[in-house]
Amino acid sequence: MNRLIQYTREDTGSPPSLWPDYRSTVARSPRQNPVMIPPTLTEVTGPADAWNRLMGAAMTDLTVQHRGVPQGQRIVVSGFVLDEQRRPVPNTIVEIWQANAAGRYAHEEDTRTDVSLEEGFRGFGRSGTEDDGWFEFVTVKPGRVPARVGGAQAPHILVSVFARGLLKRLVTRIYFPDEEAANALDPVLSSIADPEARETLVAREEAGGLRFDIRLQGDRQTVFFAV
Numbered sequence: 001m002n003r004l005i006q007y008t009r010e011d012t013g014s015p016p017s018l019w020p021d022y023r024s025t026v027a028r029s030p031r032q033n034p035v036m037i038p039p040t041l042t043e044v045t046g047p048a049d050a051w052n053r054l055m056g057a058a059m060t061d062l063t064v065q066h067r068g069v070p071q072g073q074r075i076v077v078s079g080f081v082l083d084e085q086r087r088p089v090p091n092t093i094v095e096i097w098q099a100n101a102a103g104r105y106a107h108e109e110d111t112r113t114d115v116s117l118e119e120g121f122r123g124f125g126r127s128g129t130e131d132d133g134w135f136e137f138v139t140v141k142p143g144r145v146p147a148r149v150g151g152a153q154a155p156h157i158l159v160s161v162f163a164r165g166l167l168k169r170l171v172t173r174i175y176f177p178d179e180e181a182a183n184a185l186d187p188v189l190s191s192i193a194d195p196e197a198r199e200t201l202v203a204r205e206e207a208g209g210l211r212f213d214i215r216l217q218g219d220r221q222t223v224f225f226a227v
Contacts, residue, residue, distance in 0.1 A: 068120020072101025072140035076209030084218030088133025103143030154182035
């Protein structure tokens with residue numbers, strides 16, 4: 001990895017750091033000439049296969065991330081990220097985090113021993129949106145997890161949205177349309193007083209799976225949570 005390679009310096013053509021007519025450069029400029037270090041692969045490359053690790057197919061299909069085959073019902077969750085005028089929002093990152101089919105998270109803080117933990121399922125996925133704002137995940141339907149106030153939460157998927165113009169991620173949830181009884185008792189979903197607002201967190205059944213559009217603003221804006 002010490003082989004010297006040729007590449008174009010990014011500062012080629014830049015003005016000198018010392019420009020006497022611009023007095024602040026006199027105070028900021030180095031007093032001695034910089035030491036030129038010949039570039040090696042370390043300076044001009046990143047980890048092998050970095051893009052695929054971050055955004056590859058395995059990040060959108062949570063059932064193929066490991067050698068093991070996760071248990072549970074396979075589902076497809078997809079939708080559009082839309083702005084206040086329902087226009088697609090490209091170049092957005094949608095991340096999901098969920099429990100496995102038994103209702104346990106692949107996380108060190110979930111120390112329950114009465115619920116099975118599968119090596120073949122880690123519960124995390126990431127999808128980028130193209131020009132049409134579309135994202136899609138293949139996963140398994142999560143089980144119920146304990147609620148802080150006692151009892152159990154309805155099955156759900158946690159969602160984070162990263163987009164241009166957002167200083168912080170947006171956090172929301174996806175609930176399932178076939179879990180009406182559990183949804184009615186879910187403490188997080190029940191904390192939303194407006195019935196129409198609650199509906200923005202429940203996915204719709206379609207021929208290809210579950211549809212969940214994320215509306216960042218405007219009419220029927222998706223409910224986002226402070227975390």
